[in-house]
Amino acid sequence: MNGHFAAVGDAPTTAQYGHGVQVIDEDKEFKCVRQRPSTPTAASLLTLCATACSSNLSSYLVATDVADAGFNYHIISVFGSQSTGKSTLLNNLFGTDFNVMSETERRQTTKGIWMSKNKTAAMTDNILVMDVEGTDGRERGEDQDFERKSALFALATSEVLIVNIWEHQVGLYQGANMGLLKTVFEVNLQLFLKDKQSNPRSLLFFVIRDHIGNTPLANLRNTLIQDLTKIWSSISKPQGLESSRIEDYFDFAFAALPHKILQPEKFVDEVKSLGKRFVAGSRNSKAQLGHGKQELEGGLFLPEYHRRIPADGFSVYAEGVWDQIVNNKDLDLPTQQELLAQFRCDEISREVLISFDIAIGPLEEQQAEASRIGKPLVLANLGETGKQTREKCVKAFEVQAGRYHKAVYARKRTELEGKIDQRLRALYQGQLTAAHKSGVASFSDAVSGAVKAGQKSGAAYEFAEIVGTQKTKCLDQFKTEVQSLTIPEVAWTNFGSQLALFEKELDEASARLRKEEMRRLATRVERWDLGEVVQGPEEGEKPPTEKDLWDRIWNVFTSIVKEAETRFTDRAKSFEASEAEVEVGLWRLRRKSWVALRERVDEEVMEGNILLKLRENFEDKFRYDEAGVPRIWRPVDDIEGIYTRARESTLTLIPLLSRFRLSATYGPPDLPSFIGHQPAGAEPEDEDDLTPIGGVDEEEGKSLEEEMTVLSEGKRQDLVVRFKKMADGVYVEAKRSAIGGVAQ
Ligand code: GDP
Ligand code: MG
Known part of the structure; x- marks a missing residue:
């Protein structure tokens, strides 16, 4: 039998399923492509699922395009005594190729449960037919176990149960068929005891074979109904279902077929018209049979018969159900469906x-x-x-x-x-x-x-x-x-909060950029203006007296810084700087300006520069008379006197130049109050690039006096010595020129 199947692991093809697929084999095993433990120890569906995917059934449903059908498929099972032509019926009805007993051998052919998809075009889509091994067959003897199990399996899955019966068996209440129906009813009650909410119905479709025609179908039907009622009343019903009636679970339909061998053409015709009934039916086509029982006329598939297992889960469900059945577990379909x-x-x-x-x-x-x-x-x-x-x-x-x-x-x-x-x-x-x-x-x-x-x-x-x-x-x-x-x-x-955060950070970045811009601005202001402070007087301006040298520098400096401050404030306001920010900017501006001025002053008093200036001052006084006329030295002139006066007068400049002092106070300018306190808004980073200023930045340890010292004591003395040498040189030269002038 297994010759129909490809080797383990081969991809399924439609060709290998000529006879359909064996779902349950003769050893009551759910058929798998892959080997699985011979005795399933785990009871639950979930553990079975690991192997379920490789079942013959699942491959078959994929190969026949049923797996994707959702609920759009139907399952039919057939019941009846062994060798009553069940497989023959199915093959004729559905174009399937289930094995049929050969006329000569007369031994059981169908083993276990097989499934095949309907191959005739006349019917509705995706009809799956299950051929169940005949009961009371000689091979199985009196073993009712498989019969019961397969009935349970068929009921749990099928919408329509075809009951195949010889005409001459009808009315034989004690016959084998009745025993089978009794089993069907019992397991049905057992099954749906647990499933009260869905309470699915099934259709029992009696197909009476070898109908000779002497007894009309209506009479046969009545006899069958009577027998069914008898059987129903004879079965022991579980607690709670004592008063249940057969029509609570089943609808009925009846058909009769002529003898296949004696009336082959008629048989084929009748089968053909029977096939037309395998389409969707409606509740309205149910006719009363009396005693509440209903016969379904017309289409056989009513929605209420469907077990509502999606096609892609059917093989897993079927395997789980079979596992429960074969291990004599209580078959609890709702639980199975939940697990599925x-x-x-x-x-x-x-x-x-x-x-x-x-x-x-x-x-x-x-x-x-x-x-x-x-x-x-x-x-x-x-x-x-x-x-x-x-x-x-x-x-x-x-x-x-x-x-x-x-x-x-x-x-x-x-x-x-x-x-x-x-x-x-x-x-x-x-x-x-x-x-x-x-x-x-x-x-x-x-x-x-x-x-x-x-x-x-x-x-x-x-x-x-x-x-x-x-x-x-x-x-x-x-x-x-x-x-x-x-x-x-x-x-x-x-993401509203992220947006808010982003905006906040943009504002922070703006503030940072504005601060940078302010610094740039302060630096620019300071560079523009300070050059002129230490330059000499403009043309036409009265030359400063030596005494008010520093007064003049201080005044020009402070007024230039004031102007720069005004410009800075205007500019800063134009980019919406806050008052505090402006204040910090101004503070920085004043500091930077002072430091720049101080650097210029240092440049001016650099050795060469100052010596040049002293020489100029000395020569002005030595070489020119009071009226500014150049002197021509004569031997009678008091060269020495003039020299000494010019030298002494120039020497008095050195201490004057050495310190930044205002004439009024003879003290340093009030730099600390000019620069002002560090504004509260200034942050530590504002100080990073600031040169410390003596007397302003107390903690720097440099006093205001030191800040205002232009020439140190050492430098002063050195300057005096060098200046004197230079002056001496000029004096000697003058002396020589006086004598030389006489000699000429
Ligand atoms: P199954 O065991 O119920 O599936 O029966 P089979 O389909 O294998 O058929 C068993 C035997 O019954 C075969 O030899 C068939 O030729 C024969 N058979 C099939 N259909 C009919 C029928 O309608 N009337 C009679 N008398 N024999 C039939
Ligand atoms: Mg058969």
Whole structure:
């Protein structure tokens, strides 16, 4: 028998299923392609499921395109005594090729339970026919066990049970057929005791064979009904179902066929017209048989007969049911259906997650890689991809799993959504983090770039305007990303708080940039103006007397700084700096200006420069008379006297130049109050690039006196010595020229 099957592991083909598929073999085993433990130890369906996928049945349903049919399929089983032409009937009705006893051998042919898909075109889609091994066959002797088990299996799965019976058996109440029906009724009660809420009905379809025609079908039908009623009343009913009636569970239909061998043509015709009844029927085509029983006329498939097992779960369900039956467990169909739902929902969920993985996995990898190398990556079209993938996956799950047990489906759907959302959520968070980082960076870059371009071009640029434009641009970009990631019906995709955070950070970046801009401004102001402070007087201006040298420098310095302060304040206000920020800026401006002035002063008194200045001063006094006329030395002149006066007068300049002192107080200017206290708003970073100032920055340990010291004591003495040497040289030269003049 197994010769019909390909070797283990071979892919199923339709060709190998010429005779259909063996579901249960003669050893009461559920047929599997793969070997599985001979004695199933685990009772639950779930443990069976590991092997279920490789069952003959599941491959067969795939090969015959039934697996995808959802609920659009039907299952029919046949019952009856051994060798009553059951297989012959099925083959003729459904175009199947179940094994039939050869005319010559006369031994049992059909073993276990076989299934084949209807091959005739006239009927409804996807009819699956189960040929059940005949009962009371000589091979099985009095063993009623298989009969009972196969009846239970057929009832748990089939919508229509064909009862095949010889005409001459009708009315033989004690006959083998009646024993079979008794079994069917008993197991039916056992089965549906547990399944009160769904209470599925089945159709018992009596096909009377070798109908000679003397007794009309109506009479045969009445006899059968009487017998059925008798059988029903004779069976012991479980507690709670004592008063149940046969019509609570079964509808009836009847047909008679002529003798196949004696009237072969008539047989074929009748079978053909019988076949027309294997289509959808309606409740309205039920006729009263009396005593509440109903006969179904017309189409045989009523929706209420369907067991509501989705086709793609049927083989797993059938295996679970058989496992319970064969191990004499209480067959609890609702539990089986729930277990099936769990198993199938998990399986479908896994399949759906694979397709999710294919779409989303590469994006996750790109993001992980980008974050590993620390480069923020904003994935293109992530929102659209994520939304579509999520929708597609949930929809695919809904279509397939939605047919299973409602509560289980709902729970598994939530689980699936949880898994999908967990991954999408991580991806979306990463996306927003990247968008945030790159957004803030490009904002800063754009502002700095625009400022630099403005400075380069020399044209006036509005800092506040630049900031405003760039902020709107970056914010819009981020908003677009946030919106694209939002799925209205999914709460966690509301990223309002991230948007707020981004805006806040842009504002912080603006503040930072404004501060930088203020510093730049302070530096520019200081560079523009301080050059002129230590320059000599403008032409036409009265030359400063030596005494008010420092007064003049201080006055020019402070007035220039005041002007710079005004300009700074105006400019800072134009880019919306706060009062506190302006105050800090001014404080920095004053400090920087002072330090710059101090540097210029140092430059002026550098050795060469100061010596040159002293020489000029000395020569002015020595070589020119009071009226400013150059002297021509004569021997009578008091060269020595003039020299001494000029030298002494110049020497008095040295202490004067050595210290920054105002003439009024003969003390240093009040630098600390000019610069002022460090404003409260100034932050530590404001001081980083500030040169300490003596007397202002107390903790620096340098006094105001030291700050105002232009020439140190050592330098002064050194200067005196060098100046004197130089003056001596000039004196000697003058002396020589006086004598020489006489000699000429
Ligand atoms: P099964 O064991 O019930 O499946 O019976 P089979 O289909 O294998 O047929 C058993 C024997 O009955 C075969 O030799 C058939 O030729 C024969 N047979 C089939 N149909 C009829 C029929 O309608 N009338 C009679 N008298 N014999 C039939
Ligand atoms: Mg047979």
